[in-house]
Amino acid sequence: MTQAHTPTPPLKVRGFSSRETSVRTNSPPLQGRGRGWGLSATRNAEIAQFAREMRNEPTEPEKRLWRALSRSQLGGFKFRRQAPVGPFIADFLCPQKALIVEVDGETHDAGSDRRRDSALARMGFTTIHVTNAEVMRNFEGVLTFVLGALHEAPDRWASPHPNPSPEGEGLSDTSFPQGLLP
Numbered sequence: 001m002t003q004a005h006t007p008t009p010p011l012k013v014r015g016f017s018s019r020e021t022s023v024r025t026n027s028p029p030l031q032g033r034g035r036g037w038g039l040s041a042t043r044n045a046e047i048a049q050f051a052r053e054m055r056n057e058p059t060e061p062e063k064r065l066w067r068a069l070s071r072s073q074l075g076g077f078k079f080r081r082q083a084p085v086g087p088f089i090a091d092f093l094c095p096q097k098a099l100i101v102e103v104d105g106e107t108h109d110a111g112s113d114r115r116r117d118s119a120l121a122r123m124g125f126t127t128i129h130v131t132n133a134e135v136m137r138n139f140e141g142v143l144t145f146v147l148g149a150l151h152e153a154p155d156r157w158a159s160p161h162p163n164p165s166p167e168g169e170g171l172s173d174t175s176f177p178q179g180l181l182p
Contacts, residue, residue, distance in 0.1 A: 039087060047084045054082040054089060061103050061135035062091060068143055069101075075147050086123055088116060093125075097153040100127040101146055103135060126153055 039047075058066065058081075069079040069092055083093040085100070092101040100120060104113070117127045128149050130142050 047089065051082045051084050051089045061132040065103060065135050074143060075150055077150050085120065085125060088120065094150060096156055097150055098125045098156040099149060099153050100125050102127060102129045103132060104129050105132050
């Protein structure tokens with residue numbers, strides 16, 4: 001007589017976050033949590049580590065541009081430096097406008113940049129390029145170019161949320177000032 005096989009319940013590991021568990025099992029993060037982009041948790045961790053290393057060793061043009069972009073100094077727009085975006089690392093990213101600013105050195109390959117820019121565009125990002133020489137020799141012109149691109153780009157969050165709450169949920173007559181409820 002054979003015994004029926006009962007599946008073993010999954011082990012519950014205490015003290016690990018869902019991200020740490022994903023890294024340990026090399027599985028993608030849960031849908032809607034974090035920056036999955038369809039990459040494994042291990043690959044996301046590798047990209048984040050590489051971005052961290054790049055932040056610690058910026059080129060002189062990147063340092064110079066960051067001094068002008070950090071702390072929302074350029075037109076009040078917030079930027080992130082060496083920000084992971086899917087399988088890529090953006091030199092500078094303005095999340096509000098989904099605008100990426102790339103500082104290109106002499107080693108940049110135009111064909112590779114076009115493919116990368118196309119992939120980023122499919123993810124909803126606009127990429128602009130400036131050269132190291134432009135940053136070092138025409139800094140004010142670069143800032144004007146970046147600010148113009150920021151003003152032209154639509155706000156990333158201007159579109160309605162993809163998962164709106166059910167009609168009227170969470171709204172009450174007392175939670176809004178008079179005249180703001182539809």
